[in-house]
Amino acid sequence: MSWLGKLRSALGLSRAALSRVETLAQARRPLDREFWEELEEILIAADFGVPTTEKIVGALQIVAGQELWRRSDEAVARFKQDVRSFLTLPDQHLNLRSRPSVVLIVGVNGSGKTTTIGKLAHLLSLQGKRVMVVAADTFRAAAAEQLAVWAKRARAEFVRGREGSDPASVVYDGLSAAKARDVDVVLIDTAGRLQTKTNLMEELKKMHRIIERESGAAPDETLLVVDGTTGQNAISQARLFNEATKLSGVVVTKLDSTAKGGVLVAIVDALTVPIKFIGIGEGIDELRPFEPAAFIDALFEPAA
Numbered sequence: 055m056s057w058l059g060k061l062r063s064a065l066g067l068s069r070a071a072l073s074r075v076e077t078l079a080q081a082r083r084p085l086d087r088e089f090w091e092e093l094e095e096i097l098i099a100a101d102f103g104v105p106t107t108e109k110i111v112g113a114l115q116i117v118a119g120q121e122l123w124r125r126s127d128e129a130v131a132r133f134k135q136d137v138r139s140f141l142t143l144p145d146q147h148l149n150l151r152s153r154p155s156v157v158l159i160v161g162v163n164g165s166g167k168t169t170t171i172g173k174l175a176h177l178l179s180l181q182g183k184r185v186m187v188v189a190a191d192t193f194r195a196a197a198a199e200q201l202a203v204w205a206k207r208a209r210a211e212f213v214r215g216r217e218g219s220d221p222a223s224v225v226y227d228g229l230s231a232a233k234a235r236d237v238d239v240v241l242i243d244t245a246g247r248l249q250t251k252t253n254l255m256e257e258l259k260k261m262h263r264i265i266e267r268e269s270g271a272a273p274d275e276t277l278l279v280v281d282g283t284t285g286q287n288a289i290s291q292a293r294l295f296n297e298a299t300k301l302s303g304v305v306v307t308k309l310d311s312t313a314k315g316g317v318l319v320a321i322v323d324a325l326t327v328p329i330k331f332i333g334i335g336e337g338i339d340e341l342r343p344f345e346p347a348a349f350i351d352a353l354f355e356p357a358a
């Protein structure tokens with residue numbers, strides 16, 4: 055199956071949740087109050103979130119008035135364009151400036167951090183980069199073993215610490231090894247337990263300090279991994295991490311098993327941080343760079 059076909063099939067549940075948007079367009083209804091209310095209702099049900107829905111629909115109503123649109127198909131066409139530009143932020147792609155580049159992966163329990171690192175290591179390996187993964191999740195017993203399996207599959211170097219050791223010291227070991235082994239990109243896996251905000255901040259700050267000292271710069275990327283199936287709950291988590299550390303991008307996982315794909319729009323609205331990758335399955339090749347245009351097409355396109 056082509057990549058677009060795969061994306062389309064992964065987003066099937068979300069597309070079904072939004073299929074009424076297409077129905078609204080095809081009905082060529084007048085742009086009366088019922089129309090706007092129905093559009094809002096569909097978007098809220100599809101996890102766009104109330105504030106984001108109101109923002110998008112509010113702006114659309116103003117344009118509709120200015121352009122003297124009469125029918126729902128015109129408004130819906132513009133709506134899709136608006137969502138697409140909403141999802142398009144500068145720096146949409148992975149920035150790997152320094153050498154070795156350092157990518158710190160954060161997020162709550164079970165959001166898909168380790169899996170995402172495995173997939174990302176694979177993607178970068180395929181691009182000919184020398185990749186190292188570092189198991190700075192020293193909290194959960196099987197965490198390092200799980201990452202070791204991914205490292206092997208992705209043909210990446212692997213560094214771990216002792217269980218229960220200080221994550222920052224594992225980061226230190228990883229960065230030293232990366233320099234010695236002439237690695238291009240270092241991906242750092244962190245523990246996902248949801249701590250208090252203060253603990254979270256302290257731990258992330260400490261890792262940042264080590265990275266800055268050892269590599270001479272802040273991490274090239276700090277990516278927040280968010281479980282797409284949690285819908286609106288993902289927003290409050292994302293806010294917490296965004297306050298604890300400066301995020302450069304978001305990865306939304308498990309889009310293949312949720313109808314809540316609209317949450318991407320709410321996340322971008324809440325954080326103003328670009329979505330850089332989406333996870334659309336458990337397989338090693340099921341992480342892809344996020345492309346707003348392809349995403350919108352797959353989310354709204356009527357079935358062929």
Ligand SMILES: Nc1nc2c(ncn2[C@@H]2O[C@H](COP(=O)(O)OP(=O)(O)OP(=O)(O)O)[C@@H](O)[C@H]2O)c(=O)[nH]1
Nearest residue numbers: 163164165166167168169246307308333334335336
């Ligand atoms: N369907 C689907 N499952 C995914 C995806 N990404 C991750 N998963 C699954 O989500 C579960 C948790 O993934 P992990 O990578 O272990 O999550 P984690 O954030 O590292 O978890 P902790 O280390 O416990 O915090 C696993 O069963 C993964 O296979 C995805 O894009 N689609």
Ligand SMILES: [Mg+2]
Nearest residue numbers: 167168191197
């Ligand atoms: Mg993990």
